[in-house]
Amino acid sequence: MTCKDIIDTEKRTPSQNTRTLLATFCVTFTVTMVVCLVFGTLFADEESKQSIMYSWSVLGVCACVAVLQFVFFTPTLIKQMAYPTRLLLFGVCLYVVLAALAVVMSWLPTEMVGARVTFTVMYLIILVVATALFAVKHRHEERILNERLCEYRRKNSYKHID
Template identity: 30%
Template sequence: MKKIIVQAASAACIMFTIVMLWFTGMGYLFAGPSYGLNLTMSVFGAALGMAALQALWFTGAVFRKLAYPARIAGFGACGLPVLALCAWAGPWFPLDDPGVWAAFALVYLFILAGVTAGYTIYFKKTAGGYDQALARYREKNRREAAACPRPSLTPQKGIPMKEKLAFGTKVMVAHVLTYTLCGFAALFLFDYQSSVEAIGMRPLDDPIVGLAPVFQIVRGALFSLVLWLIRPAFMGRKHGWLVVWAVIAIIGIFNTPAPSPDSIEGFIYLAPTDAPLGISIGGTLEILAQTLLFSVAATWWVKRPARHASGAPGSSPAGPDTAKSSDPKF
């Protein structure tokens, strides 16, 4: 249950970040710069900058042998200018008041000291110190990588047709169910009935629209074909659902070759419409939510056989090499 909660929270954070960035960009494009948009982007810049500094000073990717106090000092010295730049770009407070800047620096140092003390106590209790905790973390990742190697990208032969059909059926059913669930939820949440015709869509009582779930069987079959082709990219990964969602969101929503709504090409070539804001935002949220739920459900479902695989060659949808890799991570 704890893992499920953590994964759901991670997915919600990722989805929130993507939606916020997307609509902030749309705001800049159609409404121009404003205080609210600048403030939002400055907060995102601060989060990105501090995350980059955390990776620089505390992961060992650059500074492998550096004492913990030196890491804290380096992070603190770099973090204050980054936040000050974001505060100026926002702006977060009146920029011409030296007293406010002094208070900002004091608050930063106070928070840095508190967080440092908290982590120091935590590392001392759990591992004896930061260096020991980092060594334990690396060893854990090494063992997980050795226990669950990534499948080869070379085509696998000898996979029974039954396994292929089971893979395709699960992906198709996952798509139809999540599409129907999110479609009905958006229908009532965003009042599609009174606004879809304003943007050139068929009315909801049109017979073809009523058959939409049936047409989704074809779409689900196409999804299963694509996911089967790229299955080595997500079957052996801990967060394989994120790989699937990234592929669908990037290629199928934001970077479509045709100028479709919500895509980059659509922003360039489609003329603005008088569609209500609710249907514009609702449509994007519906698509993101449905593709996210589909990615999570489909990835979890197609990996289930491998959890109970007997180890016989060809018993895993990802191919013979992955049948022995014990328990693929969700």
């Protein structure tokens, strides 16, 4: 068995190649941005520091989202929980993180209550839309898996009869 037998890049589908391309781009971009943030934090003038700190806070949010997704949407820490409960807890925790960072990093003007209300309303709208999209995707994938399972069972049940 050669290495080519294990991973044959010639047999990868266009969607697999696209996923690899996008993952490579995301990792490369993230690493480059972190390096630039480090150098910017060390060497930038005071006028630029606010933008750099804003960028660090966005990176922090991305890290928090990844951890929250790991906690709530994998069975690693939470074994049995209904999807709506997972989504609700994820949404509440993410809102707390975003609201805290919005205050600490001065993302929103403190004197404008309307800005905080708008932030909350927009967060809820985005959460509802994302939830709806993921629910549709989940139902579609579940239907396809059930069809394939039925097909598999049908094919294997005939093999045992012969």
